[in-house]
Amino acid sequence: xxxxxxxxxxxxxxxxxxxxxxxxxxxxxxxxxxxxxxxxxxxxxxxxxxxxxxxxxxxxxxxxxxxxxxxxxxxxxxxxxxxxxxxxxxxxxxxxxxxxxxxxxxxxxxxxxxxxxxxxxxxxxxxxxxxxxxxxxxxxxxxxxxxxxxxxxxxxxxxxxxxxxxxxxxxxxxxxxxxxxxxxxxxxxxxxxxxxxxxxxxxxxxxxxxxxxxxxxxxxxxxxxxxxxxxxxxxxxxxxxxxxxxxxxxxxxxxxxxxxxxxxxxxxxxxxxxxxxxxxxxxxxxxxxxxxxxxxxxxxxxxxxxxxxxxxxxxxxxxxxxxxxxxxxxxxxxxxxxxxxxxxxxxxxxxxxxxxxxxxxxxxxxxxxxxxxxxxxxxxxxxxxxxxxxxxxxxxxxxxxxxxxxxxxxxxxxxxxxxxxxxxxxxxxxxxxxxxxxxxxxxxxxxxxxxxxxxxxxxxxxxxxxxxxxxxxxxxxxxxxxxxxxxxxxxxxxxxxxxxx
Amino acid sequence: xxxxxxxxxxxxxxxxxxxxxxxxxxxxxxxxxxxxxxxxxxxxxxxxxxxxxxxxxxxxxxxxxxxxxxxxxxxxxxxxxxxxxxxxxxxxxxxxxxxxxxxxxxxxxxxxxxxxxxxxxxxxxxxxxxxxxxxxxxxxxxxxxxxxxxxxxxxxxxxxxxxxxxxxxxxxxxxxxxxxxxxxxxxxxxxxxxxxxxxxxxxxxxxxxxxxxxxxxxxxxxxxxxxxxxxxxxxxxxxxxxxxxxxxxxxxxxxxxxxxxxxxxxxxxxxxxxxxxxxxxxxxxxxxxxxxxxxxxxxxxxxxxxxxxxxxxxxxxxxxxxxxxxxxxxxxxxxxxxxxxxxxxxxxxxxxxxxxxxxxxxxxxxxxxxxxxxxxxxxxxxxxxxxxxxxxxxxxxxxxxxxxxxxxxxxxxxxxxxxxxxxxxxxxxxxxxxxxxxxxxxxxxxxxxxxxxxxxxxxxxxxxxxxxxxxxx
Numbered sequence: 001x002x003x004x005x006x007x008x009x010x011x012x013x014x015x016x017x018x019x020x021x022x023x024x025x026x027x028x029x030x031x032x033x034x035x036x037x038x039x040x041x042x043x044x045x046x047x048x049x050x051x052x053x054x055x056x057x058x059x060x061x062x063x064x065x066x067x068x069x070x071x072x073x074x075x076x077x078x079x080x081x082x083x084x085x086x087x088x089x090x091x092x093x094x095x096x097x098x099x100x101x102x103x104x105x106x107x108x109x110x111x112x113x114x115x116x117x118x119x120x121x122x123x124x125x126x127x128x129x130x131x132x133x134x135x136x137x138x139x140x141x142x143x144x145x146x147x148x149x150x151x152x153x154x155x156x157x158x159x160x161x162x163x164x165x166x167x168x169x170x171x172x173x174x175x176x177x178x179x180x181x182x183x184x185x186x187x188x189x190x191x192x193x194x195x196x197x198x199x200x201x202x203x204x205x206x207x208x209x210x211x212x213x214x215x216x217x218x219x220x221x222x223x224x225x226x227x228x229x230x231x232x233x234x235x236x237x238x239x240x241x242x243x244x245x246x247x248x249x250x251x252x253x254x255x256x257x258x259x260x261x262x263x264x265x266x267x268x269x270x271x272x273x274x275x276x277x278x279x280x281x282x283x284x285x286x287x288x289x290x291x292x293x294x295x296x297x298x299x300x301x302x303x304x305x306x307x308x309x310x311x312x313x314x315x316x317x318x319x320x321x322x323x324x325x326x327x328x329x330x331x332x333x334x335x336x337x338x339x340x341x342x343x344x345x346x347x348x349x350x351x352x353x354x355x356x357x358x359x360x361x362x363x364x365x366x367x368x369x370x371x372x373x374x375x376x377x378x379x380x381x382x383x384x385x386x387x388x389x390x391x392x393x394x395x396x397x398x399x400x401x402x403x404x405x406x407x408x409x410x411x412x413x414x415x416x417x418x419x420x421x422x423x424x425x426x427x428x429x430x431x432x433x434x435x436x437x438x439x440x441x442x443x444x445x446x447x448x449x450x451x452x453x454x455x456x457x458x459x460x461x462x463x464x465x466x467x468x469x470x471x472x473x474x475x476x477x478x479x480x481x482x483x484x485x486x487x488x489x490x491x492x493x494x495x496x497x498x499x500x501x
Numbered sequence: 502x503x504x505x506x507x508x509x510x511x512x513x514x515x516x517x518x519x520x521x522x523x524x525x526x527x528x529x530x531x532x533x534x535x536x537x538x539x540x541x542x543x544x545x546x547x548x549x550x551x552x553x554x555x556x557x558x559x560x561x562x563x564x565x566x567x568x569x570x571x572x573x574x575x576x577x578x579x580x581x582x583x584x585x586x587x588x589x590x591x592x593x594x595x596x597x598x599x600x601x602x603x604x605x606x607x608x609x610x611x612x613x614x615x616x617x618x619x620x621x622x623x624x625x626x627x628x629x630x631x632x633x634x635x636x637x638x639x640x641x642x643x644x645x646x647x648x649x650x651x652x653x654x655x656x657x658x659x660x661x662x663x664x665x666x667x668x669x670x671x672x673x674x675x676x677x678x679x680x681x682x683x684x685x686x687x688x689x690x691x692x693x694x695x696x697x698x699x700x701x702x703x704x705x706x707x708x709x710x711x712x713x714x715x716x717x718x719x720x721x722x723x724x725x726x727x728x729x730x731x732x733x734x735x736x737x738x739x740x741x742x743x744x745x746x747x748x749x750x751x752x753x754x755x756x757x758x759x760x761x762x763x764x765x766x767x768x769x770x771x772x773x774x775x776x777x778x779x780x781x782x783x784x785x786x787x788x789x790x791x792x793x794x795x796x797x798x799x800x801x802x803x804x805x806x807x808x809x810x811x812x813x814x815x816x817x818x819x820x821x822x823x824x825x826x827x828x829x830x831x832x833x834x835x836x837x838x839x840x841x842x843x844x845x846x847x848x849x850x851x852x853x854x855x856x857x858x859x860x861x862x863x864x865x866x867x868x869x870x871x872x873x874x875x876x877x878x879x880x881x882x883x884x885x886x887x888x889x890x891x892x893x894x895x896x897x898x899x900x901x902x903x904x905x906x907x908x909x910x911x912x913x914x915x916x917x918x919x920x921x922x923x924x925x926x927x928x929x930x931x932x933x934x935x936x937x938x939x940x941x942x943x944x945x946x947x948x949x950x951x952x953x954x955x956x957x958x959x960x961x962x963x964x965x966x967x968x969x970x971x972x973x974x
Contacts, residue, residue, distance in 0.1 A: 070961045072817075072968045073893065134889075138880045145879050148919060152927045160927060164919065171915055175908035178889075182896040182904065214901070 011122040042093040078132040083487035099246035101462035133197040155242040162242035169235040177222025183215035212274030220267040227259025230289040240308035245352025253345035260318040289316025294427035329405025339394030346466040368444035394473035527605035542608040568625035571970040583830040591735040592942035610640040618747040627686040645732040657731025664724040672711025678704030715748040729797035738837035779805030779910040813898035814974035821890035828887040831953030835872030856930030883958035
């Protein structure tokens with residue numbers, strides 16, 4: 001058993017253990033134990049990865065394991081990681097761990113809830129360790145389906161509608177993706193003798209340009225749907241608003257990152273020529289995502305909707321940066337994924353906790369919470385400041401890098417879209433500060449709010465885990481950007497080879 | 502020709518023997534204990550299924566009218582497994598008061614149809630093929646009317662026999678044109694003499710239309726929903742899985758071996774009917790309330806997906822079709838098994854009746870969910886692999902547009918499969934189906950289905966074996 005497969009095996013074992021539990025109170029302990037173990041494993045993986053790199057191992061992917069699965073189609077179960085996937089795995093395990101504690105008080109069908117939640121996490125972990133397109137796609141779909149039950153059963157508001165909309169739209173994305181992947185597969189070998197799904201092997205051949213022109217947009221759109229690319233982002237606000245806390249955390253924090261990760265790992269890495277040719281279309285779309293999402297957030301009154309639109313904006317920025325196709329911007333894209341993942345998970349966790357106390361998510365019904373529940377309020381302010389890119393927190397590092405990278409292009413088109421995207425920072429500041437002002441400061445509007453209890457121990461674990469990570473990236477971003485930067489080299493080299501700037 | 506060469510027909514001979522034994526058993530069995538016949542038949546059939554897997558000689562007899570090859574033997578074994586599951590599922594239902602007196606008829610008729618299908622699969626000549634197809638369908642019509650005191654059941658029987666008579670007429674008309682233009686009915690001779698004349702194409706179109714009736718491909722699907730709804734659930738599941746699987750298989754074999762010359766023609770035909778079948782099957786399924794009608798339309802759309810494996814005329818396509826039929830046997834029988842269990846215990850067959858089922862009968866709900874996910878092609882269950890291979894086979898020959906339409910259709914199908922899941926898990930009900938314990942035979946059958954759904958996908962060896970036996974145009 002290799003270390004990477006353990007990231008799939010541990011959740012599966014946890015699920016199996018939960019299945020056999022009689023007492024539902026033990027369920028959350030077992031889940032917390034399993035996911036805590038996963039978190040330790042992630043830390044170990046980061047350590048092992050850095051050690052291996054330090055020792056001079058300069059392979060593109062480390063810890064590669066490859067098992068032949070379907071011989072005739074040359075489908076493998078192949079795993080391997082570079083710095084980017086290691087970072088994403090660390091992010092996932094943090095968010096899942098915090099998510100378990102954020103859903104400590106789920107009562108209804110508790111067993112099923114944790115099973116579905118961990119199943120979702122299994123899919124995400126599997127996706128990030130895969131280097132074979134088939135297994136990657138399998139895990140991708142595996143991650144989408146539990147969402148339906150999680151939102152449908154444990155959600156709130158128009159949950160059945162939102163769950164169905166989310167599932168259908170994401171599966172629609174995977175439909176585009178499937179055709180794209182098959183197209184890549186059948187063009188993965190010049191003389192069609194050794195077709196393969198292995199990303200590393202495909203990256204060594206040049207897929208014919210006519211094929212790229214068809215399959216790049218399909219693949220990019222397929223992942224783009226998950227990354228809330230305008231105009232396919234509509235599932236995201238409804239889905240996030242209806243989902244239970246931990247699911248919103250996991251979904252906005254991690255699952256949407258699958259889109260960004262896949263877009264550059266599969267679409268751009270394997271088909272750089274077409275990406276170069278067609279990127280302008282998607283850059284326009286992503287700029288719209290960025291600005292439109294931010295404006296959408298201003299207009300909303302429901303906390304979850306505000307945060308969901310803010311996610312559309314931030315994830316749009318990830319895709320925007322990926323499409324800039326240079327070292328600095330892509331570096332920023334990865335940091336933005338991690339930073340937004342942590343930050344948005346923090347937001348959703350806090351919103352869930354606030355809602356559990358005030359029983360409302362409408363901002364104008366709340367006010368003056370800072371005096372009543374200082375711990376949660378301060379955390380909310382920290383999350384907000386990270387989100388609007390305050391130096392010292394993770395958001396600043398990410399956005400700064402992205403915009404510097406985007407500005408390295410000299411053409412007028414890139415200048416205009418970059419300036420448009422930069423404007424989102426200001427808009428973000430508007431809605432974040434507005435929420436903080438109404439929600440936390442001022443007099444307490446509702447007398448019922450005078451006696452709200454502050455965070456409980458499990459809520460503190462959840463929140464502190466995430467804040468610690470946000471601050472860590474903000475204060476010492478260099479180890480992260482080094483880890484990502486070296487891993488970006490093969491991708492950047494491939495792009496540069498065809499078009500030196 | 503020595504007596505030994507008859508052993509090539511081992512599957513058919515065994516089945517005929519079994520049918521005769523059931524008949525004899527019926528004569529001498531103590532009328533007080535007629536329930537025992539079902540156990541006797543079940544064990545008999547189980548033994549036959551196992552014997553089917555022993556290595557068997559290949560070759561042809563009767564001057565090439567009957568052909569046996571690895572692929573065909575494999576298909577017969579898959580049909581045997583499916584029929585065995587149907588038999589196990591129906592034990593509980595056969596114990597009912599009104600069914601006890603006609604237990605042996607049930608087994609006798611079902612085994613006869615299976616004999617017909619086996620002959621059809623092994624045909625090397627259009628006459629044998631035709632005899633097989635008739636033997637396969639007429640006893641099912643009798644079985645569709647098994648609940649003879651119910652109007653709907655009798656109606657289903659009549660509808661099935663009339664529509665299949667019509668389709669056989671069309672089929673025969675096509676075959677006669679093929680005979681008229683080539684002067685032979687042997688598959689290999691027709692293949693050699695087949696040209697591209699208009700009359701021959703017309704003959705092929707009639708032949709294809711006749712087969713389309715049997716597989717219930719749009720626009721020849723209109724009988725399906727009514728027959729599926731009226732027949733007893735066990736017969737419906739048999740019709741939708743075994744009967745359809747056998748017909749799809751032989752259509753594929755004939756297209757690949759008899760009509761390779763006009764591959765361009767049948768590729769166009771299949772393209773159109775496949776898109777129609779998937780789309781119409783799916784759109785109609787959305788509106789259904791009765792689960793049997795629901796599964797009927799779902800099975801129509803499944804036939805549309807299966808055609809994707811045929812269109813390329815490639816080895817991968819044949820392998821993926823056979824593999825998909827195997828997966829489909831487990832998934833659809835799993836879904837029908839749950840419907841049958843609830844229908845037999847509580848008499849409820851509507852989707853609304855399933856509201857809140859998870860809270861009263863969690864295990865049945867889980868089986869149903871897995872089966873539906875497998876039909877929808879959701880990982881990690883086998884349906885995902887089956888669909889993936891079908892799509893890969895079509896993409897290999899460049900039919901990306903068709904693959905795209907098919908994948909969009911799987912999204913539509915996911916929508917209505919999720920409606921059932923929603924009913925079971927999410928919807929609340931004041932009068933849910935009470936908790937009940939299904940009988941042992943149902944549980945065994947569902948257990949086999951679940952094992953199949955989960956293992957067939959991961960165990961790549963199954964696909965590899967099938968692929969090595971397959972061939973392309």
